[in-house]
Amino acid sequence: MSQFDVAIIGAGMAGASLAAEIAAEKSVLLIEAEEFPGYHSTGRSAAFWSETYGGPAIQPLTTASQAFLATPPTDFSDRGFLSPRGALHIGTVENQAAAEELQTNFAASSVALERLPKKAIDEYLSGRRDGWDIAMWEPDCCDIDVAALHQAYLSSARRLGCEIVCRAPVRALNFTGGYWKIETAAGGFVAQMVVNAAGAWADEIAQLAQIRKLDIQPFRRTMIQIEVAPSAPAELPLVVGLDGSFYFKPDAGGRLWLSPHDEIATPPCDAAPEELEVAIALDRFEQVVDWNVVRIERKWAGLRSFAPDRKPVIGRDSQNEQFFWLAGQGGFGIQTAPAVAQLAAALLLQRELPFEIVPALYSTDRFR
Ligand SMILES: Cc1cc2nc3c(=O)[nH]c(=O)nc-3n(C[C@H](O)[C@H](O)[C@H](O)COP(=O)(O)OP(=O)(O)OC[C@H]3O[C@@H](n4cnc5c(N)ncnc54)[C@H](O)[C@@H]3O)c2cc1C
Incomplete structure (x- = not known):
């Protein structure tokens, strides 16, 4: 042996x-x-x-x-793995406390987080529906390859x-x-x-x-890739619900990746998406922006395992x-x-x- x-x-x-x-x-x-x-x-x-x-x-x-991901040692990779995205944590008046908690949680850290005035939110997210007026901006959020x-x-x-x-x-x-x-x-x-x-x-x-x-404990999380109209701008940030009920971000070609932020306890397995979670994801998305969902191109699920x-x-x-x-x-x-x-x-x-x-x-x- x-x-x-x-x-x-x-x-x-x-x-x-x-x-x-x-x-x-x-x-x-x-x-x-x-x-x-x-x-x-x-x-x-x-x-x-x-x-x-x-x-x-x-x-x-x-x-x-961050340092390793942004500028890895040259014998490891000749390019970094991060590209700037930014994250918009967004909610309605009901999520006021969640916005404050987010700010308080990281107040003593080096994390950049800023409360956005209502008017400024449109610079990051067009098509926002009425009521989504509370937002925190996290400029350093990135995509990872x-x-x-x-x-x-x-x-x-x-x-x-x-x-x-x-x-x-x-x-x-x-x-x-x-x-x-x-x-x-x-x-x-x-x-x-x-x-x-x-x-x-x-x-x-x-x-x-x-x-x-x-x-x-493993928990299942669902993701879907959708085509929307108008197509998602490439510079769209990661948009995260302050109530922890969704996130979405752009992918190549004006598509979006969307999750209902589900967390379903499951035994370890080859996780697959459930139709109910896909429907919930679409419903929550349509409550945030007025973009049309043209079609679902891909869906998948994976396990997030927590102590x-x-x-x-x-x-x-x-x-x-x-x-x-x-x-x-x-x-x-x-x-x-x-x-x-x-x-x-x-x-x-x-x-x-x-x-x-x-x-x-x-x-x-x-x-x-
Ligand atoms: C939908 C979704 C979105 C996520 N988004 C993010 C994100 O944006 N950013 C982020 O940082 N993280 C994200 N995560 C979390 C991240 O993907 C996981 O934390 C990470 O992949 C865990 O890596 P791992 O190596 O522990 O697990 P895995 O990638 O699952 O690897 C464990 C491996 O162990 C192998 N194995 C199991 N049993 C045996 C055995 N008996 N013998 C041999 N091999 C075995 C399995 O086959 C598997 O390949 C996300 C997860 C999901 C599901």
Whole structure:
């Protein structure tokens, strides 16, 4: 059986980014159940970077990821992964308290957020229906080129010697004599350390390893791509409901990506959109702007997996220090990936962190 220092289970954004961070110093095996990496949550995101998304406990990880995403090291990528978008958080008079809460939550941080006067809202969103008069402007929000980032992590990991094995669902994990024996559909492996980066399946992997699960719950989220008339301006910002009931943003060719911001608890699976959520998305959209929906071009759903306190879980398990959690990335696993991977690498390799983060905030100890 091939032997590795570290076996990472799951080649989504979490597993791929950590593999690239540690492969120069450790022999790394990246194990993926599917035919190709990125099939699940990573390949289904809305692809934005917003410092307010996920709340104040996530913002330090999002902010700490910005420099890497905007100007990655030249040996990693010859171009950045962010492009400016801006976010308009919008609501009616009923969402006054939500607007104030948003402002208060980030008042002590470096996040740029500004309350817009009613007249200024039209500069960002034409066709706004009556009543949508409350808005906060987040200028630094960006689109992320998710596929390019994920591929860059995978290429970098490979270049540094990481072995990537696909179509290899892990079926058994046994810890004996200080090593993990890992049984997969593509053969057996031995590793000193196992990293659980299995996204929606994180608790299932823990149970295979006889480690106490952390109640990481997957929630389904729906996205649809629509053609609208008039077509969406390319400079349209990400438009987010202050009540958390929708968001939409432009895609190439005047199309829009729209979500009803649904959060339906579901077991880990290959998530598919439900007609009801699609209808809710369209209904909410039509209440905000007077644009006509010409047709639905595409719809998809993915899983966002959260620990009970909605913070990611990054660190060794107290029951077995050779089992490392990299899970619970919720709805922010792309925008936080560089900082999360650097934090995980620092904990695994006893390295200094290049930014200030309190690791205990995200450690497994908070559940014990
Ligand atoms: C609709 C939607 C919109 C989103 N929008 C954004 C956004 O705009 N910005 C943002 O930052 N985040 C966003 N997210 C969240 C983001 O996509 C996730 O946080 C991130 O992709 C999680 O990455 P991951 O690697 O943990 O999970 P995944 O990408 O799901 O990877 C986990 C991998 O583990 C593999 N695996 C599972 N079990 C096994 C096993 N037994 N053996 C081997 N492999 C296994 C799976 O096959 C999978 O490939 C969104 C998510 C959704 C669903």
